[in-house]
Amino acid sequence: MAQVSPQTAAQSIPTFNDEELTPIVQTAHKLGVKVAAHTDGFSTWEGLTSPESAYRVDSVEHGYNVGDASRLSRNGCGERDEQPTFWIPTLSVCYTLGRDTGLWQRAASTFKHAINA
Numbered sequence: 001m002a003q004v005s006p007q008t009a010a011q012s013i014p015t016f017n018d019e020e021l022t023p024i025v026q027t028a029h030k031l032g033v034k035v036a037a038h039t040d041g042f043s044t045w046e047g048l049t050s051p052e053s054a055y056r057v058d059s060v061e062h063g064y065n066v067g068d069a070s071r072l073s074r075n076g077c078g079e080r081d082e083q084p085t086f087w088i089p090t091l092s093v094c095y096t097l098g099r100d101t102g103l104w105q106r107a108a109s110t111f112k113h114a115i116n117a
Contacts, residue, residue, distance in 0.1 A: 021055035034058040049085040059086040064094050064107035
């Protein structure tokens with residue numbers, strides 16, 4: 001199986017800016033459609049899950065580079081508010097593709113901290 005370039009796959013490249021995300025997410029929610037987003041870093045995670053965010057999403061895919069996972073429960077994931085954000089960590093991808101790069105170790109550590117948060 002051919003692999004994606006590790007340099008490209010390891011980059012976090014924003015697809016949309018705040019001005020684009022806001023109407024996309026607000027329109028979807030107005031129509032009753034759930035919104036999922038892909039992220040790996042905490043700064044992106046924070047904007048996508050904060051209750052104050054104009055473009056808060058319903059689920060976050062990946063999120064393996066959020067660092068200290070204790071921040072997850074304080075910033076959207078698992079909060080007991082009117083619109084909780086769910087985290088889909090996709091650990092199998094990290095394990096399969098990232099055992100030699102440190103990705104798996106970061107993902108496993110984040111996941112373990114989140115379970116204990």
